[in-house]
Amino acid sequence: MDELIAFLKRVYSEMIPINSVGPDNGGPGELEKALYLESLLRQLGFKSVKRYDSSDPRAKGGVRPNLVAKLFDDGRPVIWIVAHIDTVPPGDESLWHYKPFEVTFVDGRVYGRGAEDDGQGVALALCVAKALLDEEPKFDLGVAFVSDEETGSKHGAQHLLKLGVFNASDWVLIPDAGSADGSLVEVAEKSVLWFKVKVEGKQTHGSTPHKGVNANRKAMKLALLIDQFLHEKYKEEDALFEPPVSTFEPTKREPNVPNINTVPGVDQFYFDCRLLPRHAVDEVVLDVTRLLDEFSKKEGVRCTLEVVSREDTSKPTDPESPLVKRLTRALEKRGVKPRIGGIGGGTVAKYFRNLNIPCVVWMTCDDTAHAPDEYAKLDNVISDTRTLLELFRASD
Numbered sequence: 001m002d003e004l005i006a007f008l009k010r011v012y013s014e015m016i017p018i019n020s021v022g023p024d025n026g027g028p029g030e031l032e033k034a035l036y037l038e039s040l041l042r043q044l045g046f047k048s049v050k051r052y053d054s055s056d057p058r059a060k061g062g063v064r065p066n067l068v069a070k071l072f073d074d075g076r077p078v079i080w081i082v083a084h085i086d087t088v089p090p091g092d093e094s095l096w097h098y099k100p101f102e103v104t105f106v107d108g109r110v111y112g113r114g115a116e117d118d119g120q121g122v123a124l125a126l127c128v129a130k131a132l133l134d135e136e137p138k139f140d141l142g143v144a145f146v147s148d149e150e151t152g153s154k155h156g157a158q159h160l161l162k163l164g165v166f167n168a169s170d171w172v173l174i175p176d177a178g179s180a181d182g183s184l185v186e187v188a189e190k191s192v193l194w195f196k197v198k199v200e201g202k203q204t205h206g207s208t209p210h211k212g213v214n215a216n217r218k219a220m221k222l223a224l225l226i227d228q229f230l231h232e233k234y235k236e237e238d239a240l241f242e243p244p245v246s247t248f249e250p251t252k253r254e255p256n257v258p259n260i261n262t263v264p265g266v267d268q269f270y271f272d273c274r275l276l277p278r279h280a281v282d283e284v285v286l287d288v289t290r291l292l293d294e295f296s297k298k299e300g301v302r303c304t305l306e307v308v309s310r311e312d313t314s315k316p317t318d319p320e321s322p323l324v325k326r327l328t329r330a331l332e333k334r335g336v337k338p339r340i341g342g343i344g345g346g347t348v349a350k351y352f353r354n355l356n357i358p359c360v361v362w363m364t365c366d367d368t369a370h371a372p373d374e375y376a377k378l379d380n381v382i383s384d385t386r387t388l389l390e391l392f393r394a395s396d
Contacts, residue, residue: 029059083121084149188342203265
């Protein structure tokens with residue numbers, strides 16, 4: 001196992017410094033990281049390694065690359081490990097104790113942007129491959145390292161599925177969410193709705209507010225109204241999910257005016273909504289649109305709604321499916337009591353579920369994704385490697 005730990009540290013040391021933030025978030029894209037991983041897959045001895053690029057002139061090289069590889073490629077049934085290679089930006093770097101694009105190992109943890117999300121999934125797939133090389137498992141290991149997960153997967157998992165890379169008989173494991181003890185086996189996800197509200201008043205000098213309409217004040221009032229309405233109407237609970245309710249969070253605000261002594265005439269804010277499957281995204285959009293219309297008439301401003309992104313929920317993976325059963329048995333052998341559940345976060349699982357391809361989302365993690373000082377525990381990767389080896393070896 002010392003050899004596997006040394007390999008894991010090498011992968012992280014070489015991978016973390018590669019900035020693979022997507023162009024939607026102001027980054028160069030995933031090409032450099034894909035080239036590194038493609039070379040590593042070939043070094044590991046994967047019998048089949050292919051790259052499926054999606055055109056995107058905004059990214060380095062004009063493409064968003066996706067790597068697809070099979071360890072043996074000899075016709076045996078395939079269990080895929082699908083991990084994404086794009087990351088989010090580091091955010092306010094003053095909040096980090098460790099440089100986000102420099103690998104740092106401290107007390108069994110590896111720090112850096114993408115260490116957990118989804119570098120841990122990438123590292124896990126590579127460790128499983130290295131461990132399986134000297135075995136004859138029942139299943140072939142398929143690896144898909146995909147782009148664009150953080151901003152909709154149009155150039156990533158959706159691109160591969162449209163090309164027919166995966167089969168309905170395949171099993172898919174997505175190490176992109178989990179729990180600290182490894183017990184959560186995710187079979188369902190909430191719908192995701194991101195929307196922007198634009199409030200237009202009238203700009204004026206800060207000393208003469210009576211001559212204008214302060215869009216900032218109106219926007220704050222409107223945001224609180226939306227927040228209260230949505231939480232009161234959509235308050236049902238579903239114990240399958242954590243948290244068990246739909247969530248509606250005001251998040252981003254656009255800059256309005258650059259100086260203090262101007263009353264802004266335009267203000268824009270965003271909501272991140274995660275809906276239980278029983279609630280329709282269209283219904284929420286309609287409710288908010290009605291609120292905006294009523295508010296506009298009452299407050300003398302113009303309010304408009306823009307849906308920035310939406311991901312409607314998919315049919316959950318059957319908890320009784322062979323894939324779920326095999327994984328839960330492997331966890332029990334590890335001494336972990338499996339917990340079948342759902343999450344509010346979005347992963348690429350929904351795209352596979354929409355095509356009835358069996359998939360689960362699972363890994364052992366402390367949920368530090370998108371946070372300052374993001375980290376992954378090396379022991380978690382090693383323990384998860386052992387668990388997945390049981391998945392590949394186990395007989396029915």
